[in-house]
Amino acid sequence: xxxxxxxxSGCSPLKFQPLSSAVDVSFWTQLSKKKLxxxxxxxxxxxxSAAFTTSHHSTVPARLQVSSASLDDxxxxxxxxxxPEFAVAIGQLxxxxxxxxxxxxxxxxxxxxxxxxxxxxxxxxxxxxxxELLTQFxxxxxxxxxxxxxxxxxxxxxxxxxxxxxxxxxKVMFSANVGTEEPLPLRTLLKSPASLLAFCKAYRSFQQxxxxxxxxxxxxxxxxxxxxxxxxxxRIAIAPLTxxxxxxxxxxxxxxxxxxxxxxxxxxxxxxWPLRNLLLLAAMQWKVTRLRVLAxxxxxxLCSGAFSSKHAGELKLQSRIFTxxxxxxxxxxxxxxxxxxxxxxxxxxGKLQPRLADLKNISDPETLAANAT
Amino acid sequence: xNFLKDxxxxxxxxxxxxxxxxxxxxxxxxxxVAGDELVSKCGSWRWEAGKKEYRKSYLPxxxxxxxxxxxxxxxxxxxxxxxDSVETVVDKKDGGDIDDEGWLETHTGGMTAGxxxxxxxxxxxxxxxxxxGEEGTASSHEQDLDEITEIGADIIDTPVAPSDSxxxxxxxxxxxxxxxxxxxxxxxxxxPTDRQERSNSGLRITSETYIxxxxxxxxxxxxxxxxxxxxxxxxxxxxxxxxxxxxRNGKGEIIRAVEPEDRIIKxxxxxxxxxxxxxHRTPRMWLFGHDEQQQPLSNxxxxxxxxxxxxxxxxxxxxHPHTNVPHASIHPCRHAQTMKSICDRLSQVDTTTVSTKDGxxxxxxxxxxxxxxxxxxxxxxxxxxxxxxx
Numbered sequence: 133x134x135x136x137x138x139x140x141s142g143c144s145p146l147k148f149q150p151l152s153s154a155v156d157v158s159f160w161t162q163l164s165k166k167k168l169x170x171x172x173x174x175x176x177x178x179x180x181s182a183a184f185t186t187s188h189h190s191t192v193p194a195r196l197q198v199s200s201a202s203l204d205d206x207x208x209x210x211x212x213x214x215x216p217e218f219a220v221a222i223g224q225l226x227x228x229x230x231x232x233x234x235x236x237x238x239x240x241x242x243x244x245x246x247x248x249x250x251x252x253x254x255x256x257x258x259x260x261x262x263x264e265l266l267t268q269f270x271x272x273x274x275x276x277x278x279x280x281x282x283x284x285x286x287x288x289x290x291x292x293x294x295x296x297x298x299x300x301x302x303k304v305m306f307s308a309n310v311g312t313e314e315p316l317p318l319r320t321l322l323k324s325p326a327s328l329l330a331f332c333k334a335y336r337s338f339q340q341x342x343x344x345x346x347x348x349x350x351x352x353x354x355x356x357x358x359x360x361x362x363x364x365x366x367r368i369a370i371a372p373l374t375x376x377x378x379x380x381x382x383x384x385x386x387x388x389x390x391x392x393x394x395x396x397x398x399x400x401x402x403x404x405w406p407l408r409n410l411l412l413l414a415a416m417q418w419k420v421t422r423l424r425v426l427a428x429x430x431x432x433x434l435c436s437g438a439f440s441s442k443h444a445g446e447l448k449l450q451s452r453i454f455t456x457x458x459x460x461x462x463x464x465x466x467x468x469x470x471x472x473x474x475x476x477x478x479x480x481x482g483k484l485q486p487r488l489a490d491l492k493n494i495s496d497p498e499t500l501a502a503n504a505t
Numbered sequence: 506x507n508f509l510k511d512x513x514x515x516x517x518x519x520x521x522x523x524x525x526x527x528x529x530x531x532x533x534x535x536x537x538v539a540g541d542e543l544v545s546k547c548g549s550w551r552w553e554a555g556k557k558e559y560r561k562s563y564l565p566x567x568x569x570x571x572x573x574x575x576x577x578x579x580x581x582x583x584x585x586x587x588x589d590s591v592e593t594v595v596d597k598k599d600g601g602d603i604d605d606e607g608w609l610e611t612h613t614g615g616m617t618a619g620x621x622x623x624x625x626x627x628x629x630x631x632x633x634x635x636x637x638g639e640e641g642t643a644s645s646h647e648q649d650l651d652e653i654t655e656i657g658a659d660i661i662d663t664p665v666a667p668s669d670s671x672x673x674x675x676x677x678x679x680x681x682x683x684x685x686x687x688x689x690x691x692x693x694x695x696x697p698t699d700r701q702e703r704s705n706s707g708l709r710i711t712s713e714t715y716i717x718x719x720x721x722x723x724x725x726x727x728x729x730x731x732x733x734x735x736x737x738x739x740x741x742x743x744x745x746x747x748x749x750x751x752x753r754n755g756k757g758e759i760i761r762a763v764e765p766e767d768r769i770i771k772x773x774x775x776x777x778x779x780x781x782x783x784x785h786r787t788p789r790m791w792l793f794g795h796d797e798q799q800q801p802l803s804n805x806x807x808x809x810x811x812x813x814x815x816x817x818x819x820x821x822x823x824x825h826p827h828t829n830v831p832h833a834s835i836h837p838c839r840h841a842q843t844m845k846s847i848c849d850r851l852s853q854v855d856t857t858t859v860s861t862k863d864g865x866x867x868x869x870x871x872x873x874x875x876x877x878x879x880x881x882x883x884x885x886x887x888x889x890x891x892x893x894x895x
Binding site: 145146147148149150152153154155157158186187188189191192195197217234235239240283290399402408430432474475476478479480482483484485486487488489490491493494 | 548549551573574575576577579727728729730731732733735736737738739740772774793795797798799800801803804828830831888890
């Protein structure tokens with residue numbers, strides 16, 4: 133069992149760039165308002181939403197954006213102020229009344245609970261239909277309303293089944309591996325303008341960005357999809373994850389199914405965090421041990437309408453193709469499997485501890501008055 | 506003050522006829538045309554609807570203003586002023602009070618100096634810290650792969666010693682590129698002597714911010730840490746002092762994991778937005794800054810990123826017209842005039858910085874590219890995208 137999960141030679145463990153929370157000031161003001169007017173001392177968990185999109189700067193970590201609209205009860209993305217280039221992540225907010233409550237929260241327990249939900253969506257195949265089930269997050273918060281200081285901690289659970297109770301085996305994690313191949317720019321796969329054009333069209337049509345019916349225009353993008361690559365441009369297609377068996381059955385010898393995902397990471401040799409649970413889904417549902425993955429990094433441009441047949445030939449794309457090896461997972465894994473969960477966010481000292489937002493400069497009326505020009 | 510501004514803007518009739526060529530102004534329609542072009546050419550900019558209650562009727566509901574989020578700013582503007590930069594007065598043609606109000610291009614050099622000073626600053630403010638601890642973990646990781654229970658075994662130390670950066674792409678990038686450097690250039694790392702030499706004013710500013718951050722965070726530090734061992738995470742920890750270059754060399758796993766693009770340094774980021782100012786009939790630029798830990802920057806912090814010539818003069822703090830959150834803003838009172846003189850100049854001189862298609866005249870579609878180019882002289886260190894790149 134141990135050998136099975138070991139990376140094969142020539143491969144190194146693939147490292148994923150963690151998500152980094154980017155909490156908007158508007159979120160804190162809205163949360164404080166809600167606390168005072170509505171929640172009061174009720175500290176039961178709230179459903180919230182957040183969004184991520186592609187990054188344009190390799191010096192900035194992949195960001196999960198949380199804004200005032202994250203607290204809206206209706207998960208209406210127009211209200212969120214995001215757009216068709218964003219994918220949604222669903223979160224649970226635990227807003228504590230005191231710092232003591234915050235300290236006493238059973239953090240590993242909450243993470244384990246979230247991991248279990250993700251694992252079940254993988255086993256049942258629910259995540260194939262709703263890939264956003266894989267990008268759930270936890271948000272723990274405590275606000276000192278007098279000093280305008282917010283203590284908070286996010287967790288983006290990445291789930292791995294533990295294959296054995298033996299610690300040595302536990303160490304050998306379920307991890308995807310890059311082969312000796314460097315990640316390829318998408319353009320090296322789609323060399324001809326015709327195939328690139330076919331890809332862009334397929335992507336736009338899948339994401340429904342050209343939908344005339346504004347009532348049903350997509351508000352956010354699908355975070356994961358399948359990409360049928362074929363040397364014949366007319367065969368190139370994009371489809372939901374549920375299409376795997378259908379495509380697999382009719383695949384020509386020179387064709388390939390590539391797993392695509394919206395990648396918030398901008399680094400050349402690393403994919404972003406949302407791919408982790410997606411790979412587990414691929415390993416469990418499709419039983420693949422080698423998979424090519426398209427890290428979609430050009431969503432804004434492809435959705436904005438910049439793309440046209442005229443420009444397709446010269447379009448510079450940042451998207452990359454990763455070749456990934458996955459461990460063969462034992463059939464015996466089920467709902468009761470031991471799960472390892474990672475994904476607590478680090479604070480400014482690089483420690484796995486809460487972060488602190490000090491909004492005195494922005495929210496405090498007296499400070500504001502003093503700074504007014 | 507703001508009330509007056511609102512009234513003034515409300516009372517000003519919406520301009521419907523183009524006088525872009527004569528006065529450098531834009532109509533709302535032209536703003537939308539120019540914005541569409543920016544969004545389509547620069548993938549990082551997008552239209553935003555903003556809050557419903559602040560919506561302007563003369564702009565489409567979903568195209569109220571332009572925004573780009575999480576834009577890095579690696580060095581402080583003060584470092585530019587002190588470096589050997591070349592200054593160019595942009596609207597000299599106007600004559601008059603150049604000294605006071607002429608737009609200066611101040612960012613034509615000195616990236617290297619700026620970066621080293623920044624690093625030195627952060628390092629100095631936090632000596633001790635986590636430096637030693639990581640090393641210990643790192644070596645144990647190498648020797649005893651199966652028994653690690655500590656966290657951080659695969660920590661990638663962001664600013665790495667120069668010797669590391671020789672691999673692959675590293676070499677070319679050690680030399681800091683001139684002017685506005687792209688993200689990847691962040692990998693360059695100065696020699697230790699360089700650091701000490703240059704740690705003066707930049708050091709002071711950055712360590713102050715850092716120490717303040719430390720103090721406030723002490724309050725949450727007695728909250729229990731979580732242990733997590735994760736080989737799949739690319740961990741970026743802030744650069745902390747007490748570890749000279751080379752100290753972390755030779756630690757097996759760490760070296761192997763370090764590739765040039767892994768070395769993300771923690772950087773300030775900005776959310777930049779461009780609104781339409783109906784009183785001045787020009788675009789207006791708004792800035793909201795976040796420090797290296799993604800926390801909102803104070804006004805003083807933001808001023809560190811404004812070039813000395815514009816600080817406290819053309820940059821003020823006002824509520825954002827579409828969100829009401831206080832933002833720093835570049836006052837648009839001279840935007841039209843400046844835009845006109847730049848466009849006139851571009852029409853006369855063939856230039857490589859802004860391409861003028863269709864003969865020599867600047868088109869409406871190019872307005873925001875020119876605008877952003879000129880705004881970059883006010884905020885020289887914020888690396889937003891204004892180059893057309895289809």
